[in-house]
Amino acid sequence: MAETRLIQGRYQLLDIIGRGGMGEVWRARDASLGRLVAVKCLKPIGPQHDASYLRVLRERFRREAQVAASLQHRGVTVVHDFGEYDGILYLVMELLEGRNLSQLLDDSQPHPLPVADTVEIAAQVSAALAYTHRQGVVHRDLKPANIMRLTDGTVKICDFGIARLGDDIGLTSRLTGTGVAMGTPHYMSPEQISGGVVDHRSDLYSLGCVLYELATGAPPFDHEDAWAVLVGHRDTPPEPLRSHRPELPPSFADVVLDLLAKDPGERPDDAAALASRITRGREPGAHTLQAADRNAAPDGTGIGIGAPAASGDGGQSPGVGAPLAGGQPRLPGWARHMTTGSKATGSGALPLEAVDRSAGLTGSWTGPLASPPQAAPSVEAKRPTPSPGLLDRLAIRHHAGLSFARLGRWEEAGEVHRAVAAEREQALGPDHPDTLASRYEIAFTLGRLGRPADALREYAQVAGGRERVLGPDHPDTLAARQETAYVLGQLGRHLEAHQVYVTVLAIRERVIGTDHPDTLRCRHNLAFNLSRLGRLDESYRMAYEVAAARGRVLGALHPDTLVTRYEVAYALGQLGRWDEALRTYREVATAREQALGADHPDTLASRYEVGISLGRLGRSQEALALYRELAADRTRVHGGADPETLRARHGLGVNLGRLGRWEEALAEARDVCAVRERVLGHDHPDTLVSRREVAVCLGWLDRWPDALTAYHQVATARARVLGDDHPDTLASRNDEAQCLERLGRNEEAVAVYRQAAALHRAQTPRDD
Incomplete structure (x- = not known):
């Protein structure tokens, strides 16, 4: 793009004004109309993708761009034109003179924005959202970097309709190993985090997060770790704004807290009512409040869309680790580029034919959709382009499958994912990323259902498909290969698992570095597998190193750090160092109780391992007392038939036997075995462990x-x-x-x- 500096013989690219994860933003001259514009060029969509995938991507871009172009409001960036040139999707927009809110916050550090400015921005953004929501359009990625304040004081929302393409092109970062793409953590609604239904009220929650940061200088949940931010959005009430800044008008502070309600039904009904409420709540002396903020930096001026910035979608986000007041970074560098992956879509049904296709456009579609290939199409090319409605329905069903999985309803999750995978394969092809995502979830459910051999076959096919479509170094390809190694370990094929882990680890270290969370997760799994190969000293050393690195990168109380410390304790036990193992398990249990709560499954799991260590040290009476309490707690929290409740009862029975109380131990083992057989199945590994314990008791009873x-x-x-x-x-x-x-x-x-x-x-x- 930079070499030609001319798009479609019309848009002359002058200089880059922003660069980010999705591409570049150029200041350009429209030769036809003689005006300056901003051209956002998405990253090339080159030949690594199959034909059906590219057709769907282009159609989705065309649809989203038309929606964006149809929006005509003072508070929304105007889209003039769009198309494809040399494999690059581009969008032509008005060139804005001003600063985005993220830049204004950085300019004003160490102070937040003046109160009057914050209230004025809130009113204008609310009015713009009221308009877009009436059109059936939800932004889904509202954040300071996507809101511009122009030099004349006008506030505009940017990036309607195109940021969702980041997910389709494969640019979305992942926070967890579950395959769920996570969004910009500081501004995500609880329903976005949980994979629930997202509508206009999600935009209102994100606006609440933005206004909270403008008013106080920091987002409502301001942690360096993305996990802690997400947990805050989901579970923690935000601190009142006036506890940070007493001079805020009470009415405005109340509005922001109402926007941050966890339940969408408890937020303001719509943005129009919100705008009216903010306008009514302005106090007569609002302008005098600026005197209290006289130390705040004045607004800067400069190029608008894509004004120079270090990161983000098209250069509209603050730099990596941009400091807040006090000099602390908002997130570690690895989390700063996260995007939601699915931005502007209809909150209601917005039929494509209802969009005025000429609104704001200076020309027709200029990409390959207007020029069908001359050669005879291949079998793949004959596949009809699926309707956006079908793709949306399949996405909703995919999320429903994920919800079943979060509830532990693995059979139902598997059924949903198998159905969605079949429809996606028919509509998109077997190697389309969406089809492979569904098959990945099928494999995951098979693993949870105790069917590792079936999971292995599925993961292997997903890994092969992703390597063909995305390349061997793509994070999704590596995720599938890593899960392949995990199920190989479940099957006892630890040497093969070791070889896969070593290969994946080498790529991760080369591509993303040794301290990236995904690299550390791979090293954690490798340490686990080394212990199963009998290489106990190596396993202990690696687990110890990973725990230290995770503590440094993620924090001492992060779940991943504690999982690895848990593995350190396990390795110590395998080495016969049970005193150290007991001490470490207890430390992990205490830390998990502090970070997660006494009834969290991970906290209870640590207590279980404390019991194992006590038993190995011959302290069976203490272990027995611990397991009685743990079984009671598990029953209270999860029910008597929960697998982990039964695991605690199994430990109780084992220690009854160690104390020579074999009749009681046999009765407990038989009872647990019967419940496991009913709940988990006749051949489930836990059922077989209980049946073996029955045999042990029978032997001791001669x-x-x-x-x-x-x-x-x-x-x-x-x-x-x-x-x-x-x-x-x-x-x-x-x-x-x-x-x-x-x-x-x-x-x-x-x-x-x-x-x-x-x-x-x-x-x-x-x-x-």
Whole structure:
């Protein structure tokens, strides 16, 4: 683009005024009309994508650009033209003279904006949102960098209709390993975080976050860690504005807090009512409040859209780690480029034919949609372009599947994702990123349902498809390969898992650095897998290093840091250093209670491991008391049939046995086994663990024939589910052989031992 400096023979590019994750913004001259404009050029959509994907992307861009061009309001940036040139999607907009609100905040540091200015901005943005919401358009990424204040005082909202393309082009950063793209953390509504229904009220919540920052100098949930920000939006009431800045008008402070209601139904009804409320709430002496803010920096002037800035979509975001008052960065650098990935869409049905396609446009579509290829189309090219309505419905159903997963309803989640994947494959093709995203979630549910072999096949196909479409180094490709390694570990194929982890880790370190959270997650998994390979010292050292790095990058109380410290404790236990393991587990439990609460599942899981450590140290009476309390807490919080409640009860039974109370232990084991079989299934790993515990109790009670029956059932089930050569299957065969010896059936015992030994040798790598 920079080489030609001319688009469609009409727009002469003069100089870059902004650059960010989605592309560049140029100051340009419209040769036809002799005026200066701003041209936003999205990143190339080159040949790495399949034909159907590119058609959908171009159609979505065309639809979003037409919606943006149809918006005609003083408070919305005017879109003049759009199209594609040399593989680059571009949008032509009015050139604005002024500063975005993020820049104004930076200019005014260490003070917030003057009160009168903040109230005036609030009134103008509310009026603009009232107009766009009446048109059925929701912005979905309202933040200071997307709101401009011009030199004449006019306030305009930018980036309606195009920022959502960042997700389609594959530019969206991910906060977690779940495959859910997360948005700009400081301004996201709770429903955006949870994947719920997003409508015009989400814009109002984001506006509340923006106004809170303008009025106080910091967003309502101002933490360096994106996870803590999201938890704040979801769970924590914001502090009253006047506790930070007493001179704020009470009526205005109340408006902002109402906008920040967690429940959309508790926010103001619409932006029009909000604008009226702000206007009515202006106090006669508002201008005199500027005297209290006389230390604030005056507004700067400069080029509007895309005024020089270090990051963001098209250069409208503040620089990475831009400081707040006190010099603290808003987020670590790795989180600053997050975008929601789905911006301006209709809050209601806005049929495409209802849009005035000529409004604000100086020409027709100039990209490939106007020029069909001359050659005979391929089979893939014959696929009809799916309607936007179909894609939206599938996206809603995809989120419904994710919601089922968050509730632990894995069967229902799997059914939803399988149905959506089938429709997406038919509409978009097997290698389209949306189809692969659905198949990734299918694999995830299969893993949670105890079907690792099926999950492995699905992950392998997703990884292959993503490598073809996105490339081997793309984060989504690496995520699928990393999950492939995880299920290989579940299947006992730890050497293969190790090789995949090592390969993925090398790419992550090269592409995103050693301290990036995704790199640290991969190293964490590698440490876990090393312990399963028996390389315990290496596992401990790596886990210890990752815990230290996560503490440095994410904070000592971040869940990921505590997960790795939990793994450090596990490695210590495997090394027989149970005193240290007990101390570490207790520290993790205390930290999790502080960060997450006493009843959080992770806190309760740490208490469970404290019990394991106490038992290993021969302190079974303490372990028994702990498990009684834990089982009661689990029952209270999650119910008696919850898998983790049953795990606590299993620990209770084990320690009854260690204290020689075998009849009580047998009764507990049988009861837990029966509930697990009913809830989890006959062949679930937890059910088989309980059935083995029944066999152990029977043996100690000298009821060896019954014990043999139980041991044989466990071994047969594990062979069926995991394979004959899985370590758990081999361990069960050894249990069975020992029981045969107890019954004096030595020849049968020797045969079982030999069979297990042969399978073990076959899976053990040779040193050649």
